[in-house]
Amino acid sequence: MTAQKPPAGARPPVIQIRQVIKSYGHGDAVVHALRGPSAPGGGEPLGVSLDIAEGDYVAVMGSSGSGKSTLMNILGCLDVPTSGRYLLDGIDVGHLDEGQLSLVRNRKIGFVFQSFNLVPRTTALAQVELPLAYAGVRAAERRRRALAALSLVGLAERAGHKPNQLSGGQQQRVAVARALVTAPAMLLADEPTGNLDSHSTEEVLSIIDGLNAAGRTVVLITHEDEVARHAKRVIRLMDGAIVSDVRQAEVDGPPPALGVEVGV
Amino acid sequence: MLWQMLRFALGGLAANKVRSALTMLGVLIGVASVILLLAVGNGSSVAVKDSITALGTNSLTVSSTSARGAATAAKKLTVEDAKALATATDAPAIKSVAPVVTTTATALYGNISYQPGSVVGTYPAYFETANQKVARGDYFSNDDVLNSRKVAVLGSATAKQLFDTEDPVGKKIVLGSTPFTVVGVLQAKGSTGFNDPDDVVIAPLPTVQNAFTGFGSVNQILVQAGSAEQTTEAQNDVSRILLGTHAIADPAKADFRISSQSSLLTARESTTRTFTVLLGAVAAISLLVGGIGITNIMLVTVTERTKEIGIRKALGAPRAVVLGQFLMESTLLSVLGAGLGVLAGLIGSHFSIVGIKPVVIPESVLGAFGIAVAIGLFFGSYPANRAARLRPIDALRHE
Numbered sequence: 001m002t003a004q005k006p007p008a009g010a011r012p013p014v015i016q017i018r019q020v021i022k023s024y025g026h027g028d029a030v031v032h033a034l035r036g037p038s039a040p041g042g043g044e045p046l047g048v049s050l051d052i053a054e055g056d057y058v059a060v061m062g063s064s065g066s067g068k069s070t071l072m073n074i075l076g077c078l079d080v081p082t083s084g085r086y087l088l089d090g091i092d093v094g095h096l097d098e099g100q101l102s103l104v105r106n107r108k109i110g111f112v113f114q115s116f117n118l119v120p121r122t123t124a125l126a127q128v129e130l131p132l133a134y135a136g137v138r139a140a141e142r143r144r145r146a147l148a149a150l151s152l153v154g155l156a157e158r159a160g161h162k163p164n165q166l167s168g169g170q171q172q173r174v175a176v177a178r179a180l181v182t183a184p185a186m187l188l189a190d191e192p193t194g195n196l197d198s199h200s201t202e203e204v205l206s207i208i209d210g211l212n213a214a215g216r217t218v219v220l221i222t223h224e225d226e227v228a229r230h231a232k233r234v235i236r237l238m239d240g241a242i243v244s245d246v247r248q249a250e251v252d253g254p255p256p257a258l259g260v261e262v263g264v
Numbered sequence: 265m266l267w268q269m270l271r272f273a274l275g276g277l278a279a280n281k282v283r284s285a286l287t288m289l290g291v292l293i294g295v296a297s298v299i300l301l302l303a304v305g306n307g308s309s310v311a312v313k314d315s316i317t318a319l320g321t322n323s324l325t326v327s328s329t330s331a332r333g334a335a336t337a338a339k340k341l342t343v344e345d346a347k348a349l350a351t352a353t354d355a356p357a358i359k360s361v362a363p364v365v366t367t368t369a370t371a372l373y374g375n376i377s378y379q380p381g382s383v384v385g386t387y388p389a390y391f392e393t394a395n396q397k398v399a400r401g402d403y404f405s406n407d408d409v410l411n412s413r414k415v416a417v418l419g420s421a422t423a424k425q426l427f428d429t430e431d432p433v434g435k436k437i438v439l440g441s442t443p444f445t446v447v448g449v450l451q452a453k454g455s456t457g458f459n460d461p462d463d464v465v466i467a468p469l470p471t472v473q474n475a476f477t478g479f480g481s482v483n484q485i486l487v488q489a490g491s492a493e494q495t496t497e498a499q500n501d502v503s504r505i506l507l508g509t510h511a512i513a514d515p516a517k518a519d520f521r522i523s524s525q526s527s528l529l530t531a532r533e534s535t536t537r538t539f540t541v542l543l544g545a546v547a548a549i550s551l552l553v554g555g556i557g558i559t560n561i562m563l564v565t566v567t568e569r570t571k572e573i574g575i576r577k578a579l580g581a582p583r584a585v586v587l588g589q590f591l592m593e594s595t596l597l598s599v600l601g602a603g604l605g606v607l608a609g610l611i612g613s614h615f616s617i618v619g620i621k622p623v624v625i626p627e628s629v630l631g632a633f634g635i636a637v638a639i640g641l642f643f644g645s646y647p648a649n650r651a652a653r654l655r656p657i658d659a660l661r662h663e
Contacts, residue, residue: 106580
């Protein structure tokens, strides 16, 4: 957290979603994966609206089919909404073409996936360098930053290991290092602990807590309450609409579970 | 960025070494066969050309044929015909004329008896016209012809049979029952077919006529044109003069036939060209098959690595980089395959194949390499495009 950080509210939210609808199919067969509340009387979906402030730590919860994966894909610029506006760090993502979207993904978003999604046959160092390579960072600089990111997740000594030589927890930590190496506006984690044992889960979550404590905005998608306890704000989705939005800690404060030993 | 793509591409190829090697083998075989088969075709054409040029390209052979009409008796070629050709003032294309009689006789030297392939009686002009050069000694002269001297020039094969390592020049041999003095030995020309041009005894025309054939007709008249370009003109002149001396009005009823080495050369060349084109076509097909192999493997690779493509796209890989990576992979396959193919083709061309010494056509090396690389780009562009077009969300969901 930087010392001269302006008071909350002075800066625009990192994420602004306005009346976003995502639907599949046409006519009678149309299915709304994201719909938001229905308009009074008519029943037309109004769309999901959501603001996420800089430095916040949001857990998006919901059962399967609730639309949380759709929301995550839209937030991550992997998918475009059917209607509505999405501003990421002040940029209206809706008007970007394929090339600009890949640029946004590269610069503004750090992904952490449930299934790690490391590039096969590639060393941890090269994995972490990859987004920098796509950003056109020079080799020496790339290496320095990648090593820094790896040591932040405690894997500096495993830089030369390939995915099949790392445990699940270590792979996910490499993925976290890869996600944060470009200093993105938002860390987007889709069930990051879904494939991990409880020990690795705590390791990965404490790293994410630490990142948020250092000022990084985190959006975390999960269906586990244990994981959601780490977040400052918990949003619940059901049938494509937000049904509850609970703040567990202040945006400017430390994440609630930071440094707290959680019973396993 | 290009260096990055090259690194990614090399990594991709290294990930599946056997598959990459087999795909490259397809291109390798294609390129090597193009180079090698064209070299074989070219080699055979060069060999035919060389053997025909060795006979002399600007020489014409006149031989007698039986007349078409039974009414007129076939008039044989005579020394007078040859003289008419030689003295004709209105035939500038004719450089020299040599009447030829051919017979066979047994040659004796000491106690060695040998039957040379042929005994030829002719004029000194024969040597130049038939492209025969002496290796030792000298030709016989016009003076020898006029005086019917019993001198002979031996072909290299005949000399070897009769004299082995001894120097034949100045020695006396007996042909039939006539003693001849050897004045020269010809250079070896090498066998071109059924008759060995080196197995011959050449002596002055009247001497051979006197000893063997009698002073009647001659078997052939050898005519040398001023140059290779003048052979057609010379052929027309010969035809016109001989029709005159034989008193034949209709050229279709000519009782002689003129054949030129250059017409033989042209016929043979067109045959070998067809041969080369056919070989080239077969090789080109194998190159195409190699190219299709690249497409096939790249499609498999793209399908197999769809998820990886999704990850890369999620990390912000622009479409051009994904396209470049896969295009680079296919091009690397073809470049490496073609490079090794060129190597294999050049090495292979050092061995003679079915008796033909291949002669590499430099254009075929460049052409085959270039086409292989172009094939890699062309056939790789479809799978690469497919990879680049994948939506990251679909690619990530792919299992």
